[in-house]
Amino acid sequence: MTDRTRLKRLPKRGVFDRAAVYDILDEGFVCHVGFAVDGQPYVIPTGYARVGDKIYLHGSAASRMVRSLADGLDVCVTVTLVDGLVLARSAFHHSMNYRSVMILGRARLVTDPAEKTEALRAFTNHIVPDRWDAVRPMTSQELLGTSVLALPVEEASAKVRSGPPGDDEADLTWPAWAGVIPLSLEPGAPVADVHVGPGIPPIDARQVVNRRRRAS
Amino acid sequence: MTDRTRLKRLPKRGVFDRAAVYDILDEGFVCHVGFAVDGQPYVIPTGYARVGDKIYLHGSAASRMVRSLADGLDVCVTVTLVDGLVLARSAFHHSMNYRSVMILGRARLVTDPAEKTEALRAFTNHIVPDRWDAVRPMTSQELLGTSVLALPVEEASAKVRSGPPGDDEADLTWPAWAGVIPLSLEPGAPVADVHVGPGIPPIDARQVVNRRRRAS
Numbered sequence: 001m002t003d004r005t006r007l008k009r010l011p012k013r014g015v016f017d018r019a020a021v022y023d024i025l026d027e028g029f030v031c032h033v034g035f036a037v038d039g040q041p042y043v044i045p046t047g048y049a050r051v052g053d054k055i056y057l058h059g060s061a062a063s064r065m066v067r068s069l070a071d072g073l074d075v076c077v078t079v080t081l082v083d084g085l086v087l088a089r090s091a092f093h094h095s096m097n098y099r100s101v102m103i104l105g106r107a108r109l110v111t112d113p114a115e116k117t118e119a120l121r122a123f124t125n126h127i128v129p130d131r132w133d134a135v136r137p138m139t140s141q142e143l144l145g146t147s148v149l150a151l152p153v154e155e156a157s158a159k160v161r162s163g164p165p166g167d168d169e170a171d172l173t174w175p176a177w178a179g180v181i182p183l184s185l186e187p188g189a190p191v192a193d194v195h196v197g198p199g200i201p202p203i204d205a206r207q208v209v210n211r212r213r214r215a216s
Numbered sequence: 217m218t219d220r221t222r223l224k225r226l227p228k229r230g231v232f233d234r235a236a237v238y239d240i241l242d243e244g245f246v247c248h249v250g251f252a253v254d255g256q257p258y259v260i261p262t263g264y265a266r267v268g269d270k271i272y273l274h275g276s277a278a279s280r281m282v283r284s285l286a287d288g289l290d291v292c293v294t295v296t297l298v299d300g301l302v303l304a305r306s307a308f309h310h311s312m313n314y315r316s317v318m319i320l321g322r323a324r325l326v327t328d329p330a331e332k333t334e335a336l337r338a339f340t341n342h343i344v345p346d347r348w349d350a351v352r353p354m355t356s357q358e359l360l361g362t363s364v365l366a367l368p369v370e371e372a373s374a375k376v377r378s379g380p381p382g383d384d385e386a387d388l389t390w391p392a393w394a395g396v397i398p399l400s401l402e403p404g405a406p407v408a409d410v411h412v413g414p415g416i417p418p419i420d421a422r423q424v425v426n427r428r429r430r431a432s
Contacts, residue, residue: 030298030312034259036252036290043250043259043294045316074252078259082246082401087419091340091351092358096246100261124307134392135307142308164409172411176350177419179412182404185298192395193380195388203303203393 020158024101025050025079027213029127033057034076035068042068048077049119049126054150056119057107061147069149070109077103077151085181088165089174095161097180103156107149119148129211185209237374240317241266241295243429245343249273250292251284258284264293265335265342270366272335273323277363285365286325293319293367301397304381305390311377313396319372323365335364345427401425 031048034041044065048055055077059066069075084097110116120143121132165178187205247264250257260281264271271293275282285291300313326332336359337348381394403421 030296030314032248032250032259032261032294032296034248034250034252034257034292036250036255036257039252040290040320041250041252041257041292042320043248043292043318045248045294045296045314047312074256076250076257076259078248078261080246080248080261085343085424087344087347089352090358091336091348091354092362094340094343094347094351096263096343098246098261102259104256120307124310127301127310127312128303131303131310132307135310136305136387136390136392138307142306146308164407167409167411171352173413174352175416176352177406177408177412177416179406179408179419181406181419181421181424183401183425184404185399186402188398188400190393190395190397191380192393193383195383196394197389200391200393203395203397205397208301208397209399 018153020160021101021153021156022050024081024099024158025055025153028079028081029212031055031057031077031079033065033069034078035065035073037064037068037073047123047127048079049122050153051119051122053154054152055103056110056123057149057151058120058123058146061145063147066147066149069107070147072106075105075107075151082183083162084183086161086165087176087178087181088167089171089176089178090167093165093167093171095165097162097182099158099160101156101158103151103153105151105155107151110148110150113143115150116143116146116148119150120146126212128208236376237317237369237372238266240297240315240374241271241369244295244297245428247271247273247293247295249281249285250294251281251289253280253284253289263339263343264295265338266369267335267338269370270368271319272326272339273365273367274336274339274362277361279363282363282365285323286363288322291321291323291367298399299378300399302377302381303392303394303397304383305387305392305394306383309381309383309387311381313378313398315374315376317372317374319367319369321367321371323367326364326366329359331366332359332362332364335366336362342428344424
């Protein structure tokens with residue numbers, strides 16, 4: 001943890017231990033990748049997966065994000081899990097419960113085919129556990145057409161807000177409901193592709209989501 | 217729409233009309249704000265609200281984000297709504313359904329007290345409809361302690377992926393389930409603050425979330 005990731009505001013929300021950072025990274029699956037080209041920042045949502053002490057990103061070799069990161073630009077990757085709306089008796093104390101991780105650093109283009117395959121496997125299985133072994137194996141052409149980037153989870157910090165609203169003492173009798181409305185990303189009923197034949201067992205959406213969460 | 221927001225890859229996913237951008241901004245409530253200080257990008261999750269052709273952000277006057285944006289740094293604000301996991305018969309065609317908006321520009325510090333109040337009202341009511349009128353009025357000290365930034369929604373673009381997996385024709389008979397697991401941010405049972413008295417009516421979490429979504 002460095003000066004750049006040390007939280008300037010609200011240090012009570014700062015969490016620096018590695019296990020807490022990993023837990024958040026393992027529960028999420030969409031990150032926001034920030035990089036600046038000629039002073040103009042871009043923030044791109046994309047998937048990721050953690051393997052050990054790094055996260056992998058991927059994309060087309062032609063994408064601006066991949067080209068910029070492969071060039072060694074400074075990057076910031078942020079993962080945010082929204083846990084709830086915090087309703088206070090004053091507008092001022094309204095807040096959100098969330099867990100977020102910010103990683104600073106520079107990414108490295110993964111060129112070793114074995115590491116690249118391992119990263120794509122992690123990527124697929126992070127979204128749906130055990131999915132890699134259930135699908136048609138990747139072709140060498142697909143492997144070539146996909147760029148994989150590795151970013152070390154070294155300069156990283158987590159921010160967490162949880163619990164009830166922090167109302168001023170004098171407001172506690174104000175006649176408005178106050179508390180937390182929990183929020184979570186929940187699965188709906190799976191929509192099978194029209195070509196799924198009658199012999200294919202259906203997928204259990206709840207299990208997919210819960211197993212990813214439990215992995216964290 | 218400008219060259220910088222014109223999508224370099226996957227133009228089929230690009231959406232440029234203003235109504236589509238506004239719909240996504242109105243359904244979301246967490247954005248990721250990107251800015252670079254001395255070449256180092258930062259990506260900060262924070263709340264926002266749209267009023268007409270701009271979005272408002274807010275924070276403590278002492279925060280790095282507020283100071284940087286008030287100084288007129290180039291900024292990128294991205295809002296991402298995750299709609300589903302797209303399971304294909306090959307790892308390569310796995311994807312996500314999502315809707316996202318990217319806004320480039322420079323923010324302006326809001327100094328006019330009337331506009332500032334209006335922004336904070338929009339902010340509060342964006343999270344919970346009609347909340348502003350239900351809570352204890354904002355004090356002048358709270359108003360002073362909060363910085364509000366306005367960012368025009370001019371240089372903006374939306375990206376949308378929806379629908380089934382895009383499997384290769386040859387893979388359609390591969391024996392794995394394929395399709396979409398829809399995902400949405402759903403409310404759980406509200407957790408009342410311990411000081412909520414018996415005379416306060418409970419809040420309807422489902423209604424809070426649905427009313428914000430319908431506003432879009």
